[in-house]
Amino acid sequence: MKIGRLNHVGVAVPSVDEAAEVYRTMFGATDISEIKDLPEQGVRVRFVHLENSEIELIEPLGEASPIVKFLEKHPKGGQHHVCFEVEDIIKARDAMREKGATVLGTGEPRIGAHGVPVIFVHPKDFNGVLVELMAKPELSH
Secondary structure, three states, X not given: OOOOOEEEEEEEOOOHHHHHHHXXXXXXXXXXXXXXXXXXXXXXXXXXXXXXXXXXXXXXXXXXXHHHHHHHHOOOOEEEEEEEEEXXXXXXXXXXXXXXXXXXXXXXXXXXXXXXEEEEEOHHHOOOOOEEEEXXXXXXX
């Protein structure tokens, strides 16, 4: 399996609206997506589009959200994960497992915020960084 380009960095935040305003004010970001609720993942997201990547702002959507525990440890928010594109999500998952990595959840890909299949690999396998692998989108932003 060959790793693809960095698609985005996920940043957990208490409020995607307030975080988007920080990127507007501090960096002059103007290309910020609308809010997208992902109830099946328990999150609300917004993307700050950059020239070479994106920042995914992630807010908990309900108390059962996996982001709630993260924000308990980091109340102001922080880097949650990095996401890399892969050509084939199933081959990537199988390669991770063959190499001894722990694919989180059931291991079955689910549809992520970009509308393509994703999996997550445990941070213990990547020097403490949660890694998301996503099927390469047909059209990049």
